[in-house]
Amino acid sequence: MAATRERTRQEPRRTRLVGGPGLLLVWLYGVMVVGAVSRSAYQIATEFGRAPLAYTLSALAGLVYGFITYTLVRGGETARRAALVCCAAELVGVLTIGTWTLVEPSAFPDATVWSEYGMGYLFIPVLLPLTALYWLRAARPRTAGA
């Protein structure tokens, strides 16, 4: 009895974020983590001097993706809010870098993950935060009376 009570006290506290559409989101974020992190790690290690700005931005994108993936898998209200903030930041990042690469291509001798709004990645970088924001807002706890 005591054990079950303890369980029920802990478990419902965490909103599950990887159920249903969240699973697809986690998988796509996982793909982006692998893509952005391995790409920037390779480029920074081998040819950093060629396009330092582009490679640093790719690494930053990888970090953001990694953090969002972690929060989604962890679940819970705090994680949900942190993920919301990061997804918003991610969207701003994609839009800024995307526009930047179009307006001033000379600043980017090589592409970043977010170049041209993520065209090299099937526009997943720009679609993903939009979908994630929608999903995270829908996952608001019901008790909050939204």
Added chain:
Amino acid sequence: MGPEGVGVRAVGVSGRNKVAAMLDVLTLVTGVAALLLAAWCGWAAYRDQPTKDWHFIGMAVVTLLTLVQLVVGIVQLARGEKPEQGTTIFVAYLLGSFACVPAAGFLSLGERTRWGSLTVAASGVVLAVLEVRLFDIWRG
């Protein structure tokens, strides 16, 4: 990348050419199989069904193809062939395409709804893209 390298590599000794052609065919077959898997699981998701035994057999077939591709790719490297865009990137993409579909398959085991099917379908599309990139990396 250089234009002088392309012609030389395209016309090689017959034995080397055969294995090289095998890799091209494998890349094409795997890409098409990945798209078929994506369509199939997408259909299941559309009909509100989770992934079933037959889908997992499909995933196994696609994974087997990527495994063969991994082995053939490594054999090619061992024979001294050089991918146009570098060995590290080539191996990374080979490993990535091998892990892609099984990872989604395991996730869909824990999510017995249409969303599991859609995740596997997405992995098929991603694998097809990886195959196109693999071809570019190999051929330049």
